[in-house]
Amino acid sequence: MNATPDPVVIREVGLRDGLQSLARVLPTADKIEWIRDAYAAGQREIEVGSFVSARLLPQLADTDQLVAFARTLPGLCVSVLVPNLKGAERALATGADVMLLPLSASHAHSLANLRKAPDDVVADLARIRSARDAAGSRCLIEVGVSTAFGCTIQGRVEPDEVLRLVEAALAAGADRVGLADTVGYADPAMVRSLFERCLAVAGERVCCGHFHDTRGLGLANVYAAWQTGIRRFDACLGGIGGCPHAPGASGNVATEDVAYLFASLGVPTGQDFDRLIALRARLAVWLEGETLRGAVWRAGLPKTLRTAPPAPA
């Protein structure tokens, strides 16, 4: 009767989206510990860094080392952000499993973040696809449509423009796409509507929801996207994160809170809650002085999740 629901994947993006927004550089050894512990906690998808210029983001300059380490962990899907063809070539060289290309639905944000208009990024994507195919690589190309729900610079972003870019990205060679509320403007009704529209045109190739908790609606938005059928979510341990080019965009949804949400819903995620909380405590030491967010770490799991439900009568 009560079949187990489809599992949900929580992709840890703290090492990329989280760390890139902090001024400090976390030592490579700590990042490797983070990846190791996250893996031990059951995380099977981790975005370990970004192949951007080390001059722009010195925080992520060790991404090639992190990919090399992460690839030693059996069954771990290793993803990296790539801003352009050059980054994609580096991703292909390291053997990452997924490269994520951000494509901003806000023209203004696209210019600020990537110094290119959205359609120029789509043109890049076609070149990245050619390079991937020429290399005979199986690395998946995922496009993350950022500012899909609005933009701090431009304001409103038209859902029609998001749809257009999703279709353009898939036509240009993306294997799959996700929608990102980069600046925390989404509400559950917007999430539901936009994901439903994208799913209607792109089906299972719409594969990920990426939400920031800037205004408190992060988990409500995760839930709303899950209701439409989305089964993969980005999250950052301790709710760190943001976007250097999107003022006020602080804080991805916290990995441990998303894990709790789905645990409470009875949806398997493979996450070991106690290990996640222990890792969060280590992260707080590594990032001493930074603000960590999230809610459930303070109160702990409900007693009802610690005990088995009563047997049916």
Next chain:
Amino acid sequence: MNATPDPVVIREVGLRDGLQSLARVLPTADKIEWIRDAYAAGQREIEVGSFVSARLLPQLADTDQLVAFARTLPGLCVSVLVPNLKGAERALATGADVMLLPLSASHAHSLANLRKAPDDVVADLARIRSARDAAGSRCLIEVGVSTAFGCTIQGRVEPDEVLRLVEAALAAGADRVGLADTVGYADPAMVRSLFERCLAVAGERVCCGHFHDTRGLGLANVYAAWQTGIRRFDACLGGIGGCPHAPGASGNVATEDVAYLFASLGVPTGQDFDRLIALRARLAVWLEGETLRGAVWRAGLPKTLRTAPPAPA
């Protein structure tokens, strides 16, 4: 085409649920300022205090004065918590518009909080109803079913028991009932299921959702209850609150965050966001040293809520 959705009422319960969990006593003059400013911000339902013994809760000992002041504000619905018949008689004497009787669905919580089993509270309720009718008062009797989604002491609370108590409360004379996640154990699926079941047996007499944000799901739960048709929510400015007899129950959903959620959904609440945020800043001064919570106050409203949407083509 796009008819305006039904309005939602946000009942401010910070003066009761919020302040009762703090050790300090907020001076009556500050509380009166709070009520005055909340009214100016558009709040039309305020729970101003509780008719419990001043020895047990000195923080709320001035409730009669607050009811008297609040009654001078035209159109304001003044509610008070009453734990028993004696409290109800005081509420009737002051002329409050609504008295809220807590009825814990957890036997263990009921004993800890009210020193009575749930069915003894239902018996009290019948006496309260008789007293109300004998007085010829129009004061509404609302029963708040607390720990409806679980309990830190008892653990699991059976939905069937909640249903039984909702029906018993209405049969014993309650005008309406609400469901409260006193300790922050609910998730959106639980909320949806339990409210749907209660609405099926009690219809519009199920009138309120009361959520704590202990584990980050408060706003997701508000949204889920709203999806079932609930149009009234309790909230505390600055997310203060808790329950002295429910460890870890810190933090009601923040009034300003709930106001933002519904503003983003296009649902009228009558709240003036800027005034709410200004009042929150005053509250932070009055409660200096206490932890205020909530999210949207930090980032502010999205630019897209500050500007009118484009005219339809």
